[in-house]
Amino acid sequence: MAEPAPPDRRPIVRGVVTVLLLVAIGGALVVPIYARSRPKLGDFPFFYWYQLAWVPVAAIACGLCYILLRTRPARVDASTDGGGVEQ
């Protein structure tokens, strides 16, 4: 089969992707982080502006994960180990 990416770099990529996705999910899942009204942004209580602001944060996290997985020859080594890089 085709050559895989350098093996010492793959666990790092995998770890970073896992952390990024967990942070993206956790920032919305852990409600006590944002179940408060201060500090306000303009007239918006924290509860509202935090969640709206977390939308692009989670999107950027997914985008970074996409780039991390893409810039390696991901599809090639995915086929050699029988699993995607992130799984």
Add this chain to the structure above:
Amino acid sequence: MSHVNAVSFTILAVSFLGVTLIGFAAARWRPAEDPMQLNEWGLGGRGFGTFISWFLLGGDLYTAYTFIAVPALVYATGAAGFYALSYTIMVFPIVFLFGPRLWSVARAQGYVTPGEFVRGRYGSQGLGLAVTLTGILATMPYIALQLVGIESVLAVMGVGTSSGNVFVANLPLVIAFVILAAYTYLAGLRAPALIAFVKDAFIYVTVIVAIIYIPSRLGGWAHIFGAASAHLKTVNPATGKPFGSLVVLPSGEWAYATLALGSALALFIYPHAVTGVLAARRRDVIRRNAAMLPAYTLVLGLIALLGYMARATPAVNAGVAAGGGNAQLSVPLLFQHLFPSWMAGIGYSAIVIGALVPAAIMSIAAANLFTRNIYKEFFRPHATPAQETRVAQLASLVMKVGALGFALELNRTFSINLQLLGGIWILQTFPAVVISLYTRWFHRFALIIGWAVGMAYGTIEAYRTPGGGQQHFGASTAPVFGHTTYIAITAVLVNLVVAVGLTLIFRAVRLRDGYDATRPADYSADAAPAVAPVTRGTVSAAP
């Protein structure tokens, strides 16, 4: 509300007509060599790139019901309704993880539905049927609720006749649905994919205008949040407690988090979401979309805020009260009272077209399920691709007629109850559909029994939950060990515990397991590159 505003009505009628033309024209869009393949009708030829998939999935997942029901919930209960925002934030990192694997195995094995994957993975007709029936059962009321979305717009516009016959009284709705059924029948998934562009244009325009223009008319955000807060603090005479709160209270945090998580886990195993994912051209399309689809989440968050704007508008409160306290009218009423009539027409169009796209995709997804997992599996194992496609086309018609019957004959509360149940039910297929993408450890019979226990537990718990003036199916959360929890989450945990326990037992007694038709490499397969020269080594899934 008895006289119809001519300007709003004309705009709605013209946009509906335009969408109809696009729907029929879609049959000739990206034409297939052989259109009588289920891949073509039911998945648009599996050829949608990042751009089209973004519109298709966005148009698919963010339904008209969401646009009506989320602000209605915020209008009625405040912060608790914002769980929908938290849920649509979480859903994309989650689909980033498992979406590509599901896409790959479906591509490699030619699966069109989640039921087929489960059937192939476990060599179990029964498990495939369980997943299929759950999917169809959960989708039907979801289609019906798209009609409820259209209905609330027509009601506010005053369109409709005062006949005693429900079909005559709802003639505009029936006509809209018949036209939708016709072009879905002809063009398959290409119709909603093309219409999704129009839907999104209307929705983005409406939301951006609403979020800038309405607060300026209402005296700013301080006034909007103030009016909402004042209402939410007042005591609801029915319950003796305040209506809600502007920020989730500590006692409500667990319910908020479990509702968001359960909904996020469930969203991408709904058949219509799977259809959208499988229609992608390449594996990377799904990951790229996980990063780009949150644009719709932002829109959903802004739409949720419309609930507070409606609360701050006395005319809307009067209209909702006149409509029997139906909070679902709050957004259409907000458009009616605060927008000039031409802009209200655009807003109404956004909701109506927003209902057509998901309704079409849902009926296609359910038709695919019926065709591959019931017709082909149990009645015609040797059906030709053309026969399959014909059956799916007819099944999509049946689905729509069924949903129409649902929406018109049964009362609206019943549809909403069923949709609430649908969310609980669909999550019970999570172990079979999603966990199986990673491991084949579970025994097929353990999964079936776990599913059955989860379904029964969830249904009974939901039935026993009073709320909102109803004795049964009053809410989707119920207390577990003192914490108010989304029933779907409790049920799926029960489901998993049963499945794990029974798998251990079945393995110990060496109960015969099914044959796994998938290979490890299937889960990371990708399509052959479309432009070969620039793409680095790519593994083709095709044999």
